[in-house]
Amino acid sequence: MTNNPAAKNAVSTTNACKLCTPLGASLAFKGVEGAVPFLHGSQGCATYMRRYIISHFREPIDIASSALGEKQAVYGGGPNLKKGILNVMKKYSPSLVGVASTCLTETIGDDMGLILHEFREEFSDLDLPEVVHVSTPSYQGTHSDGFHRAVHALTDQLADPEAEKNERIALFPGMVSPAEIRLLKDIFREYGLTPTVLPDISDTLDGPALEDYEPVASGGTPVADIKALPGAAASVEFGSCLPRESGGTCLEKRFGVLNTRLPIPLGVRACDDFYDALAELSGSCIPRRYEQERGRLVDAYVDGHKYVFGKRAVVYGEENLVVALTAFLAEIGVQPVLVGTGAEGKRLAEAVESACGDLLREQPLVREGVDFHDIAEEAEALTPELVLGNSKGQRYARAWNAPLIRAGFPIHDRFGGQRLKGIGYEGTQELFDRIVNALIDKKQSDSPIGWGYI
C-alpha cells in the first residue's frame, strides 16, 4: 500500500490540509531578532495571515504589506515595496525586514532582487536594515515549503563568507513550538554546546507580560549570529521530508559546514538519534538527567501500553511532523491506519516506512496532496479510534467520535498551542501522557459506570 501514494482524484479542494507559502515564510521571519515580516502583495494577505497566526500564538503579530492596489498591479509594485520598507523602518527600526512575495507580485513579474538592489542604492545614505527576500507564490507548495524557503533565504543571503570559525552548532529545528525551542536550547546547554537556532521563535511568539509595548518582540536569532553561521562547527536540521535546498545544505555546500539531518526527535528512537548526535558533537556522554528522562519515558510506555495497543489512528498535517508522529505511534503500539498531508512530492510513503521500521505489523495508507474531504473519505472505512494533528481536523474527529490529540500548527480550538511539547524525551513523555489520558477519558465518558478508578 505504501508504494501507492495515491494523489487525490478530485479536482476541487474541500477543507484544505495545508496553508499557503507566504504564511510559512512569515513565521520563519518572526524568529529573527528585530525582524519584521513583509508581504509584497495585496493588503488582505498580511491581515488574514496575522489573524490566523495570532489565534494560535496569542501574541501581537505585525506583518507589513506593500498594500498593492489596482494601479500597482498594472504598473508594478516596486515603488510600494520600497516605500513600505521605509515606513517599516520609521516605525519599527527593524534590524531585518523579511520580504516574501505573494501570488499577486509573482504573477505581475516583480523582480524582488532587482527592486531591493535599487532600494539599497537609492537609500544608501540611510542606516538600512538587512533585507532578505524569498519567493513564495501561494500557488507553489505549502506553508511548510514557505517556512523552509525563508530559512534557506536567511542563511544564504546573510551568511558572511569571512565569518570566523567558532564552536557553535547551527540548529534548524523546523516548525516546532516556542516551548520546544526553549527545551532544545536547554538540551544543547546540558551537553555544553551553544546552538544558533534558526529561526528562534521561543520568545518572539511566546513572550512575557512586559511593562511597555514592544514594537518588535524581543528575542529571536540575532542577525549577527546568522551572519556567523559559516563559521559553525556543524549543523543539525530536523525533518524527514526536507527540501534539497535548506539552511543546513546551504551551509554545507557553500562553506563546508558538516550537516546532519535527523528526524524530528519525537519518540524514543528519534530522540536516541538526536541525543547520540549531540554526544558526538560535544564529545561527552549523555547527561544523567536525560538518561533518567529516557528511563522514565520507557517506564511510562510500559505502564500505559495496554491503554493504547492496537488503537487505529489517523495522522495528518505538515509532512515532517506527520512522519515523526507516525513513527512514535508505531513504537507505542498504536496502529496508524492513514497518514495524510496537503503537501505534494515529499516522498512521504518512503519516509513513513523507513521511520516506522519493522515495528508495524501493517503499513498505513499514506496520502500526499489530500484535503480533509479525501482523508475523511478513506478514514471512515478504517474506523479510526484516535486522531493526531492540528485543530483543523476537529470536525472530523468529532464525527468519528475519536479523541483528537492536537499537535502542530494551527491550534485554534485549545489554549496553549504555543507551549505544546512533543520533542525530546520530555516532550515525548508529555505527548504520551496526553494520548493515554485522552483514551482513558473517552473510556470514562463512554461508560455508564464512569470508572472512577482506572
Place this chain on the structure above:
Amino acid sequence: MTNDSTILDERRAQVFRSGSGDIDIACNRQSLAGAVSQRACVFCGSRVVLYPIADALHLVHGPVGCAAYTWDIRGALSSGPELHRLSFTTDLREKDIIFGGEPKLEAALLELIERNKPKAAFVYSTCIVGLIGDDMEAVCRRVEEKTGIPVLPVQSEGFKGSKREGYLAACKAMFRLVGTADISDVPELSVNIFGDFNIAGETWIIKDYLERMGLTVVASVTGDGRVDDIRRIHGASLNMVQCSGATLDLAKMIEEKFGKPHCRVSWLGIEDMAESLYKVAEHFAHLDPGIMERTADLVRSELGKIMPGLARYRADLEGKKAAVYVGGAFKAFSLIKSFRHLGMEVAVVGSQTGTKEDYAELAEVTDPGTIIVDDANPLELQEFIKEKDVDVFVGGVKERPIAFKLGVGFCDHNHERKIPLEGFEGMLNFAREVHASAMSPVWNFVPRREARHRDVGKECGHDE
C-alpha cells in the same frame, strides 16, 4: 500626550481629536504600504457578506490561502444546512496560472455541486484570477446551464480596493437572485433583515422581536441565510439595514428596481435597539394600528428583564474607560451609547472603513479629547491605549493581543465571537463580557499595572 513619532506623516490626517475644531479626517484611502493596517481586502468584504448563506456553495477561485484563512472562522449560525462552514477552493497551481484556471474552475464547480447539492453557488475571484483574466462569467453561465442552479460570480479580486468594494461585489452577486421567485404569499406586514450575520444566533433574537410585533420576516441577509429567501427579498415591504454598508448597496438596488424602501437600524445597545424597533413599527402603523403598543410592550418587558443585571455591572464599571476599534463605524455609535449605559467613557474610537459622515458623527457624539482614527495599526493603537489609559478594548482578534500585552481588558465584538451581543439580552451579555475582563484580578500582576500601583503607593507615601 501621544508619542507623535508613532504616527507616520502620511497618516496624520487620519487621526483626529474631538473638540479640536472642525473635523476633516481623511478616510476611504488605500492603506499605506508598510503601515501594518488592520484591514483586509476586497475578497474579505465579499466573503464576509455572503458567508452565512448556509445552503449555497462558496467556492474560492484562487490559491489555497484565501480559502484556508476563511474556513469556519465566523460564528454565523444556521438553523439548517451548514454548507457555509466548509471551505471550497480551486487551489490554483502554477500550471493553472500559466494556462488559465477556467477548466479547473468548471470541473471543480461541477464536482462540488454534484457532491453537495447546493441551492446556488457563489464563485469568488481572488487577486490571481484578476491577473490571469479567467472569464468567470462565462464559466458560471456554462455551469448554470448544466446544473440548473444559479452560479454567481463575485468580482472580489483582493487588490481592487478595500473591504467596501467587496461589499458592493457581494451585493451585485446577490441581486441577480432577487426577483426570481414567487412573492404572492408575502403579507404586507413584512420586512427583511439586512446586514445581520446571525453571530451566535443574534438574527434569531431580532426575528423573535419582530414576530412578536406582528411582522413577517421574509429573508435575513445574510444571517442564517437561504438562497430561496433571497430570491423573494423584493416581496417584503421594508428593508432594515444594519451594519456599515455591508448590504446597503443591495437595499438601494432593490429600492430602485422594486420600489421597496429601506431604513437604517442598529440592534446593538438599549437605545438603538428600541429606537430601531419603534422606527419599524412606525413604518407599519398606518396598516396595523396596534403595532406601536405591542412594540412598546415588548421593549418594556425586555428592558425589565435586563435592567437589574445591568445595574449590578454598572456599579463595578462606573468611571472606567474604553477604546473601540471596529470594522465599520456604524457599530461604534451603538458601542459609545452602550458604554455610557455602563457608566463608561469611550476615549478612543476608530474603524477600518468609516466614511467622512461617520467620522463627523463620531466627533459629535464623543467627549472632547476623544481620539478618532481611520485605518489604524497596532503601534498607533497601543500608543492611544496608553495615552488614554483605558480599561477595556473592544475589537477583533487582531486587536486582542495588543490590549492584553498592555494589561488592558478586551471584549471581542467581531464575527468570531460566540456570544450574542445584539438585542436587549445582548446588551446584558455585552455588559457581562466587559465586566468579566475589566474586573479580573489578573491585571494586578501585569507589569504596567503593577507599576501604576507602585506610583499610587509612592504618592500615598507608602514607598520606603
